[in-house]
Amino acid sequence: MLRRLLFVVLVLASCRPSGRPAVGPPRRIVSLLPSFTEILFAIGAGDRVVGRTKWCDYPPAALAVPSVGEGLPPNVEAVAARHPDLVVLYNAGPNVTAAEQLERIGIRTVLIDLNRLEDLGPATRTLGRLTGFAARAESLAAFLDSLSHQPPPSSTTSTTLAFVVWDNPPIIIGHGSYLDELATAAGARNVFSDIPAPSAQVSLETIAARNPQWIAVLSDSGMPSLPGFAKRREWRAVRAVRDGHFLMLPGSLFGRPGPRSGEAIRQLRALLAR
Amino acid sequence: MLRLAGVSYRYPGASRDALSAVSLSVGPREFHAVLGPNGSGKTTLVRIALGALQPLVGRADVDGRSASSWPRHDLARLVGVVPQREDNLFPQRVRETVLLGRYPHLTLWGRERAEDHAAVDRALASCDAQHLADRWLWTLSGGEYQRVRVARALAQEPKLLVLDEPGMSLDLRHEMGLFELVRGLVEMNGLGVLMITHDLNLAARFADSLLLLEGGRPVAAGAPAEVLTQATVETVFSWPVAMQTVDGRPQMIPLRQPKESRP
Amino acid sequence: MRWTLLVVVAVLALVASVALGPAAVPLPELLHSDIVWNLRAPRALLAFLVGGSLGVAGAGLQALVRNPLADPFLLGLSGGAGLGAVLAIALHLSGPWALPIAAFVGALAALGLVYRLGLIGGTGRGGALDPRILLLGGVAIGAFAAAITTAIVALADAAELRNAFLWLWGGLSGASWDSVLLVVLYVPIPLAVLLAASRPLDLLALGEESAGYLGADVEAVKRRVYLAASLLTAVAVAVSGVIGFVGLVVPHLVRITWGHRHRALLPAAFLGGGALLAFADTLARTVVAPRELPVGVVTALIGVPVFALLLRRWTIA
Numbered sequence: 001m002l003r004r005l006l007f008v009v010l011v012l013a014s015c016r017p018s019g020r021p022a023v024g025p026p027r028r029i030v031s032l033l034p035s036f037t038e039i040l041f042a043i044g045a046g047d048r049v050v051g052r053t054k055w056c057d058y059p060p061a062a063l064a065v066p067s068v069g070e071g072l073p074p075n076v077e078a079v080a081a082r083h084p085d086l087v088v089l090y091n092a093g094p095n096v097t098a099a100e101q102l103e104r105i106g107i108r109t110v111l112i113d114l115n116r117l118e119d120l121g122p123a124t125r126t127l128g129r130l131t132g133f134a135a136r137a138e139s140l141a142a143f144l145d146s147l148s149h150q151p152p153p154s155s156t157t158s159t160t161l162a163f164v165v166w167d168n169p170p171i172i173i174g175h176g177s178y179l180d181e182l183a184t185a186a187g188a189r190n191v192f193s194d195i196p197a198p199s200a201q202v203s204l205e206t207i208a209a210r211n212p213q214w215i216a217v218l219s220d221s222g223m224p225s226l227p228g229f230a231k232r233r234e235w236r237a238v239r240a241v242r243d244g245h246f247l248m249l250p251g252s253l254f255g256r257p258g259p260r261s262g263e264a265i266r267q268l269r270a271l272l273a274r
Numbered sequence: 275m276l277r278l279a280g281v282s283y284r285y286p287g288a289s290r291d292a293l294s295a296v297s298l299s300v301g302p303r304e305f306h307a308v309l310g311p312n313g314s315g316k317t318t319l320v321r322i323a324l325g326a327l328q329p330l331v332g333r334a335d336v337d338g339r340s341a342s343s344w345p346r347h348d349l350a351r352l353v354g355v356v357p358q359r360e361d362n363l364f365p366q367r368v369r370e371t372v373l374l375g376r377y378p379h380l381t382l383w384g385r386e387r388a389e390d391h392a393a394v395d396r397a398l399a400s401c402d403a404q405h406l407a408d409r410w411l412w413t414l415s416g417g418e419y420q421r422v423r424v425a426r427a428l429a430q431e432p433k434l435l436v437l438d439e440p441g442m443s444l445d446l447r448h449e450m451g452l453f454e455l456v457r458g459l460v461e462m463n464g465l466g467v468l469m470i471t472h473d474l475n476l477a478a479r480f481a482d483s484l485l486l487l488e489g490g491r492p493v494a495a496g497a498p499a500e501v502l503t504q505a506t507v508e509t510v511f512s513w514p515v516a517m518q519t520v521d522g523r524p525q526m527i528p529l530r531q532p533k534e535s536r537p
Numbered sequence: 538m539r540w541t542l543l544v545v546v547a548v549l550a551l552v553a554s555v556a557l558g559p560a561a562v563p564l565p566e567l568l569h570s571d572i573v574w575n576l577r578a579p580r581a582l583l584a585f586l587v588g589g590s591l592g593v594a595g596a597g598l599q600a601l602v603r604n605p606l607a608d609p610f611l612l613g614l615s616g617g618a619g620l621g622a623v624l625a626i627a628l629h630l631s632g633p634w635a636l637p638i639a640a641f642v643g644a645l646a647a648l649g650l651v652y653r654l655g656l657i658g659g660t661g662r663g664g665a666l667d668p669r670i671l672l673l674g675g676v677a678i679g680a681f682a683a684a685i686t687t688a689i690v691a692l693a694d695a696a697e698l699r700n701a702f703l704w705l706w707g708g709l710s711g712a713s714w715d716s717v718l719l720v721v722l723y724v725p726i727p728l729a730v731l732l733a734a735s736r737p738l739d740l741l742a743l744g745e746e747s748a749g750y751l752g753a754d755v756e757a758v759k760r761r762v763y764l765a766a767s768l769l770t771a772v773a774v775a776v777s778g779v780i781g782f783v784g785l786v787v788p789h790l791v792r793i794t795w796g797h798r799h800r801a802l803l804p805a806a807f808l809g810g811g812a813l814l815a816f817a818d819t820l821a822r823t824v825v826a827p828r829e830l831p832v833g834v835v836t837a838l839i840g841v842p843v844f845a846l847l848l849r850r851w852t853i854a
Binding site for chain 3: 378
């Protein structure tokens with residue numbers, strides 16, 4: 001009972017009410033985050049999606065939906081041109097302004113938080129409620145909730161890794177970001193989980209000293225099998241670079257929390273077991 | 275040493291010549307002064323004489339060679355210049371700034387030698403400025419600073435000294451002192467001197483030869499008594515004057531305008 | 538005496554740079570540590586070389602443009618380098634040296650443009666380099682390049698390009714024995730050119746006309762000093778981004794003790810700049826460990842108060 005109440009409060013807190021009374025579930029939805037697009041298709045509301053960002057590339061059916069450009073910040077005119085009755089946005093600064101602009105021209109918007117694994121369940125339930133597919137959303141949400149309740153890995157036996165998103169200066173992923181949670185869920189330990197920020201610049205010597213067994217890099221589909229910095233002399237001070245222990249993670253699957261997060265965790269576990 | 279023959283020059287884009295058919299010759303032990311109202315081409319003459327500008331007509335030679343073909347380094351060993359303005363950016367002591375005059379005698383990587391410091395001492399002595407050697411430049415009076423600049427030019431050990439309006443902002447005592455100093459350098463050290471000045475009277479008293487310019491043209495040249503006649507001065511400077519003689523040299527005294535025609 | 542002190546300070550800065558760092562390497566293991574030899578040692582040396590080059594370039598430029606506020610990055614080189622780097626990323630140029638080479642080429646392009654702007658009266662013998670126009674042209678070209686860079690970043694795929702800006706803020710993370718070797722082979726010639734111009738630079742302080750009458754070949758000196766200082770700055774940007782304040786503040790600090798004679802000032806500026814940057818890099822690596830600050834931020838945080846103190850000194854004196 002209390003949990004349900006908490007859930008309702010959270011949903012209400014992350015939603016912005018529109019000024020008009022609802023007239024049935026929306027039939028023309030613009031999704032401004034790849035994760036939301038995936039969730040909408042997953043719960044069966046895919047044919048109601050009439051606009052997406054250029055980054056929304058999954059499922060393949062989403063590619064048939066017209067793109068309205070970048071998601072952050074969104075092109076308000078392009079969004080309005082799709083005549084939506086609901087626009088779903090990721091809750092961040094520039095999007096708040098865009099949402100206000102859309103509301104002013106009479107378009108209903110909703111801002112949803114989606115930063116970590118535990119946001120997936122609530123986000124899915126919200127979208128389910130809004131589109132009228134609450135039942136299907138609930139089963140997906142329950143599964144996604146279970147992902148974030150994995151036991152933390154023990155520091156003596158689990159594999160260690162570091163996520164490197166930029167090489168010069170070296171920028172790694174720290175605690176509190178989605179990738180860090182993926183690592184934990186896959187049974188690995190992020191050597192930089194002591195840094196409380198989602199991303200941070202560190203010295204190369206710190207990476208070398210902490211000696212992760214794997215270096216994980218988010219890649220695009222067209223990229224080579226090794227990142228560019230693998231050949232740089234100073235990076236070879238890191239053992240994982242010397243040994244070629246790179247995890248090339250496709251950005252589309254690993255870069256965004258969504259219905260495929262379970263798949264991402266599974267793939268990561270498999271890669272780590274090699 | 276310095277010879278200009280029939281020199282004409284016009285600045286790019288100007289409507290008239292800055293200098294027109296000017297001839298001049300300065301040898302050792304000669305003190306030449308160039309006079310004329312503002313805009314008569316005096317500074318242009320100095321630039322051409324030193325090779326900074328090339329004459330459009332005529333020649334400007336130093337020691338038989340065209341002034342502009344002299345490498346700067348070698349020319350600086352022959353000619354010492356005290357320009358009108360100096361804009362010293364950094365604080366310096368007198369000795370350091372006079373030492374800069376030794377540049378044309380130094381090699382690229384070599385240090386300053388004993389003979390360089392000796393030359394500096396001699397230059398300061400000639401200008402009666404040894405007592406200023408360790409002072410900071412900014413603490414000097416106008417007259418003292420001018421002496422130091424002359425000393426720097428002397429440190430080059432030149433045969434010819436060129437001064438552009440050196441007495442400009444000096445008071446009576448210091449201006450007289452400067453002219454006495456230059457006269458002394460001519461007579462004792464055997465230098466040739468070319469000086470631009472607007473002070474007709476002092477030029478007439480101290481110089482051996484005058485060149486009077488107007489609008490870039492030479493109006494009169496020669497001994498002071500020949501050049502500075504009442505008629506000439508009144509025409510060139512557009513002002514009534516009376517002439518007197520002091521020490522055998524002409525001196526001009528400007529007259530006041532009569533009451534009715536005063537502006 | 539003061540030279541001894543300066544050398545001691547420089548050596549201390551280098552030693553600290555090698556001995557201190559976020560990865561705790563105990564003293565006995567220092568000489569055997571892989572981290573020390575492959576990461577810290579080349580990084581310390583690179584910091585010293587880059588800092589020294591910027592110090593000398595700054596001193597030379599301040600004399601050339603007769604402006605105590607001149608900093609090597611006023612000449613538009615950083616804008617050109619940033620544009621080159623961003624273009625390299627936007628065009629997906631690959632290879633470990635793609636970014637530094639692109640930045641170097643961009644810096645040279647800016648150098649060429651500003652030089653051409655600063656030459657009055659043609660490129661031949663009759664042309665004279667006007668230092669005021671060098672300054673103004675540098676600011677203009679730098680701003681122009683920065684605007685184009687920002688436009689590219691705004692229009693293209695954003696994430697990677699935003700990281701390029703972090704690189705531009707200055708960092709010695711890319712230091713390796715390769716880059717140290719490159720810099721060691723490259724800098725002696727521009728440094729020698731600047732050192733050879735020491736006396737003419739002293740003369741230039743009196744003004745171009747007076748310097749010419751004292752025997753300096755003023756035009757040749759201006760060109761050489763400008764090109765040498767710019768080439769030093771270009772290689773600094775290419776290997777370590779834009780590190781400000783070193784070229785501006787170090788010459789002034791050194792002048793306090795060594796005066797204005799460039800024969801002493803330039804070598805002292807090299808040692809002082811090297812020591813300062815090595816020290817700043819050590820701070821950048823250790824103050825927020827395990828995280829790291831961009832070294833350009835540290836030099837700015839040190840440089841601004843020092844500069845304010847210097848200004849007070851001038852206005853009181």
